[in-house]
Amino acid sequence: DQQVKQNSPSLSVQEGRISILNCDYTNSMFDYFLWYKKYPAEGPTFLISISSIKDKNEDGRFTVFLNKSAKHLSLHIVPSQPGDSAVYFCAASARAGGTSYGKLTFGQGTILTVHP
Amino acid sequence: EAGVAQSPRYKIIEKRQSVAFWCNPISGHATLYWYQQILGQGPKLLIQFQNNGVVDDSQLPKDRFSAERLKGVDSTLKIQPAKLEDSAVYLCASSLDSGQGQPQHFGDGTRLSIL
Secondary structure (H helix, E strand, O other), X not given: OOOEXXXXXXXXXXXXXXXXXXXXXXXOOEEEEEXXXXXXXXXXXXXXXXXXXXXXXXXXXXXXXXXXXOOEEEEEEOOOOHHHOEEEEEEEEEOOOOOOOOOOEEOOOEEEEEEO | OOOOEEEOOEEEEOOOOOEEEEEEOOOOOOEEEEEEEOOOOOOEEEEEEXXXXXXXXXXXXXXXXXXXXXXXXXXXXXXXXXXXXXOEEXXXXXXXXXXXXXXXXXXXXXXXXXX
């Protein structure tokens, strides 16, 4: 059962334009969401996060939007740069009581290619 | 600050053989995670340690996989015997604690190929 889904395997954009990466989730217990970026042969690196008490979080060129009613979040990159080309993973966690406090459930990833 | 160190970077073995991976987390990080990432999928949590205790191993195939974190610092993940479907990248991550606000820092992983 895929609780976090990234339905677009790949996305191609022109340098300077906006990149929008999408993520859907099914588990209503998820209340904290993160985006990670991964270059080939490297581990994922944390990019930005958002708590369910917010609907938007911004950090420089990166903004994450959360729509709780639709169980949907998106990552906007403006303006896109060739160095942003990587695989982007959406991840979610649930603040359930007990042992899985920090446990992340990842989506399948979206390959972003930014063309010069 | 030194990152999460993993070794080896690559490993090729035949099915039914055993293999072990090593991870050294960021200094001072109490929480350590092992993930399995199969090609085309996102990382899947195998086991989570808080210091030297297991917090979550619900997705660890315990008939063949084992992990330990002696002294609450370094950790090893072992597979014995390996199956073809174990071919994947094994990622280690660490965080200051298990709180949601603490991002996990990943190592570069060990790519395992089973022949």
